[in-house]
Amino acid sequence: MASNHSSSSPSDIKLTLPHPRDAITSVQLEGPEAEFDYSKRSQWLRAAVLGANDGLVSTASLMMGVGSVKQDLKAMILTGFAGLVAGACSMAIGEFVSVYSQLDIELAQMKRDKEGAADGQMDKGGDGDNGEEECLPNPLQAASASALSFSVGAMVPLLAASFIRSYRARLGAVIAAVTVALVAFGWIGAVLGKAPVLRSSLRVLIGGWLAMAITFGLTKLIGANAL
Numbered sequence: 680m681a682s683n684h685s686s687s688s689p690s691d692i693k694l695t696l697p698h699p700r701d702a703i704t705s706v707q708l709e710g711p712e713a714e715f716d717y718s719k720r721s722q723w724l725r726a727a728v729l730g731a732n733d734g735l736v737s738t739a740s741l742m743m744g745v746g747s748v749k750q751d752l753k754a755m756i757l758t759g760f761a762g763l764v765a766g767a768c769s770m771a772i773g774e775f776v777s778v779y780s781q782l783d784i785e786l787a788q789m790k791r792d793k794e795g796a797a798d799g800q801m802d803k804g805g806d807g808d809n810g811e812e813e814c815l816p817n818p819l820q821a822a823s824a825s826a827l828s829f830s831v832g833a834m835v836p837l838l839a840a841s842f843i844r845s846y847r848a849r850l851g852a853v854i855a856a857v858t859v860a861l862v863a864f865g866w867i868g869a870v871l872g873k874a875p876v877l878r879s880s881l882r883v884l885i886g887g888w889l890a891m892a893i894t895f896g897l898t899k900l901i902g903a904n905a906l
Contacts, residue, residue: 728868730770730825734832735864736887738762739857740894742836743850747895748902750846756837763833771826779818786815835860854891861887 741762742755749755839856843849865883869876 727824727828728864730774730828731832731864732861732883732887733770734763734766734829735835735857735860736832736890737766738833739836739853739887740890742840742853743891744894744898746846746850746853747899752840752844752849755840755849759833759837759840763830763837766833767826767829770829771822774825775818775822778816778821782816782818832860832864857887857891858884 738759742759745758746755835856836853839852840849843852861884862880865880866876868874868883869879
């Protein structure tokens, strides 16, 4: 017995270690389940962010354009309110038509896929169909998000100008409020979509400034020379 124990050396002991490829495979299998797919947010996020930016920029630009030729507070407020109502209706209808067209295309594609799989080669049951139907775009949801977000964005310049009688102070308040809102909307969209925050905020801010400046300058030029 003693000779048997002494004959075994440490070199004879073997440890079984997992192969690195097995560990990599397990990580790859668990990765997609743990990782959130931010592209699934694209439908409602696009409608909400674009609606808010459009409402903010278009309403502020309209108010700045009218304010360039008319210093009356009532004229600016009525212009902004008309832009809010018209823009919200336009965004809702346009988004509804666009998303509904996309829905028709996807439903037609699903119908063709089901007809092609009717020969019995695919027998996965109804779970796959239910999952595909849940991922279909919702026209009413997109239209409501566009109209609501447009109205929220349009309220910013309206509220900023509603209680200021001085003409120059009113224009400055609108520009300041719109600037803060543009940065906020750009930041929110970047955070929700996991995009670069600084780049997104600067892009939205510069675009809004350009729209207001162009509208103000052209309206003032036409109002001074043609009216």
